[in-house]
Amino acid sequence: MTIQEIENQIISEFANFDDWMDKYNYLIDLGKSIPLIDQKNKINNNLISGCQSKVWLRAEYNDGKIIFTADSDAVITKGIANLLIRVLSNHTPDEIINADFKFIDIIGLNEHLSPTRSNGLISMIKQMKLYALAFKTKMEAN
Amino acid sequence: MIFDINKIKQDFPILQQNIYGKPLAYFDNAATAQKPKVVIDTVSKYYSEENANIHRGAHYLSNKATESFENARKNIQQYINAENSHEIIFTKGTTDSINLVASSFGRKFISKDDEIIISVMEHHSNIVPWQILCEEKKAKLNVIPINEKGEIIFDTFEELLNEKTKLVAITHVSNALGTINPVKEIISKAHEKNIPVLIDGAQSIPHLKVDVKKLDCDFYCFSGHKVYAPMGVGILYGKEKFLEEMPPYQSGGEMIKNVTFKKTVFNELPFKFEAGTPNVGGVLGLSAAFDYLNKIGRENIEVYENELLNYASEELQKINGLRFIGTAKHKTSLISFLIGDIHPYDAGIIIDKMGVAIRTGHHCAQPVMDWFKIPGTIRASFAFYNTKDENGRLTEAILQVKKMFG
Numbered sequence A: 001m002t003i004q005e006i007e008n009q010i011i012s013e014f015a016n017f018d019d020w021m022d023k024y025n026y027l028i029d030l031g032k033s034i035p036l037i038d039q040k041n042k043i044n045n046n047l048i049s050g051c052q053s054k055v056w057l058r059a060e061y062n063d064g065k066i067i068f069t070a071d072s073d074a075v076i077t078k079g080i081a082n083l084l085i086r087v088l089s090n091h092t093p094d095e096i097i098n099a100d101f102k103f104i105d106i107i108g109l110n111e112h113l114s115p116t117r118s119n120g121l122i123s124m125i126k127q128m129k130l131y132a133l134a135f136k137t138k139m140e141a142n
Numbered sequence B: 001m002i003f004d005i006n007k008i009k010q011d012f013p014i015l016q017q018n019i020y021g022k023p024l025a026y027f028d029n030a031a032t033a034q035k036p037k038v039v040i041d042t043v044s045k046y047y048s049e050e051n052a053n054i055h056r057g058a059h060y061l062s063n064k065a066t067e068s069f070e071n072a073r074k075n076i077q078q079y080i081n082a083e084n085s086h087e088i089i090f091t092k093g094t095t096d097s098i099n100l101v102a103s104s105f106g107r108k109f110i111s112k113d114d115e116i117i118i119s120v121m122e123h124h125s126n127i128v129p130w131q132i133l134c135e136e137k138k139a140k141l142n143v144i145p146i147n148e149k150g151e152i153i154f155d156t157f158e159e160l161l162n163e164k165t166k167l168v169a170i171t172h173v174s175n176a177l178g179t180i181n182p183v184k185e186i187i188s189k190a191h192e193k194n195i196p197v198l199i200d201g202a203q204s205i206p207h208l209k210v211d212v213k214k215l216d217c218d219f220y221c222f223s224g225h226k227v228y229a230p231m232g233v234g235i236l237y238g239k240e241k242f243l244e245e246m247p248p249y250q251s252g253g254e255m256i257k258n259v260t261f262k263k264t265v266f267n268e269l270p271f272k273f274e275a276g277t278p279n280v281g282g283v284l285g286l287s288a289a290f291d292y293l294n295k296i297g298r299e300n301i302e303v304y305e306n307e308l309l310n311y312a313s314e315e316l317q318k319i320n321g322l323r324f325i326g327t328a329k330h331k332t333s334l335i336s337f338l339i340g341d342i343h344p345y346d347a348g349i350i351i352d353k354m355g356v357a358i359r360t361g362h363h364c365a366q367p368v369m370d371w372f373k374i375p376g377t378i379r380a381s382f383a384f385y386n387t388k389d390e391n392g393r394l395t396e397a398i399l400q401v402k403k404m405f406g
């Protein structure tokens, strides 16, 4: 599936929720099924700064595509990280760099985009794009 | 005056609204307090009818604004019972007041190998300015430890006092724990060795009757916005003997008597420390807030807030799995806690959605969070306009959090 197709899938899933509680219960569930970063990779180098909760994010390059794994000490943050991974993981650096994340607004999680929330959604997106850029640069240099 | 909670709540326009379809329960008073209508009206009236630049008395409005401004200074002087009105310096807030002292007192009185004492439970604004000063001057910053209840260890404080100590800077009330520090004892111990004491009063002025003469503190700092007044105005109280000797902090207009390119003669107190056009509207608002608090009665406020604290503590203790951070014997109406292993950030999102405004995180007091080895807390801080019913909403929100993350 393309990034756009996955985003559309998420949008239709979220359309089923009538209130905030369903939505957050779903995020909590998503938190539990996140592609977990290996315990040995939960190191300071993989820690994203600027969040009230801790977020570890790792990117691996495999056959032209990037695979992300993550973890957080807060469950809702973990759920949001899982959504981002679902959208971006297994795509090429170029696809990731060009993703616009309009779905976040549509599914009503834009409140988490405000820098005061400091839950790291913005930092996570930035970090994922940075990884994509780094892999792209490395690839082109080779 | 009889303390009628329902009537009091009516004085605060912002508290009348719904959030996410539920009546707002505002428990983030330690971050900033809401403003009664008289304060809002005072500021509005100033800009509608009186606005003019002060101390430049060329015309009717300017004279009038100057008079109101200086009357406000006297009113604030009386409220904290300072000896002189020129010991009341208008600043932007607590942070600004502490920075003024760190910069000006620091320049004059701190040198290499001197020592400054703070405590583990300080807000970052009573840590960082001293840290920077100590780095610049190659002085040493000593930290008073606390016990597991969140009370300072007085014996260690006494041991830290020595002939090199040049200042003690400590909070009256902790914004993260609610602990009321024994500042009177701290001050008298320090004074035995002729060491001046700065009190961070950001969290005490809204809750306690503060008498700077009785305390005998040398500096007392607070913010208007935490005491029901506008943002952007604060106070530095300083004893005349120190303020006279301290060099100016910022420089420019208002703070001078005479300027030539050869030499500038500084103005006298308090103007020496008030460079530039001040926040006149904010100052008048602060004065109006103090009038309002006097009208309700500061003893009434203390009694009611204590009752609310005891009630809320008892109610929250009934919930399984709550861990309270800061259980000092003497506390203001503030409860910091954790719900089991649930991250405060997760809890905060759900509690907010229930129309209850609390704060989660480290509350700009990271060292004390590190001391407790926690990432942060959930903090409910009460004011005299909060009710027991509203506290029930907090309980309900906590149970919801437990249900969702349990």
Ligand SMILES: Cc1ncc(COP(=O)(O)O)c(C=O)c1O
Pocket: B030, B031, B092, B093, B094, B095, B096, B123, B125, B126, B171, B173, B174, B175, B200, B202, B203, B223, B364
């Ligand atoms: C104890 C304490 N000191 C200082 C401050 C800083 O106050 P302001 O941000 O108004 O300067 C605060 C505010 O959070 C506080 O609680």
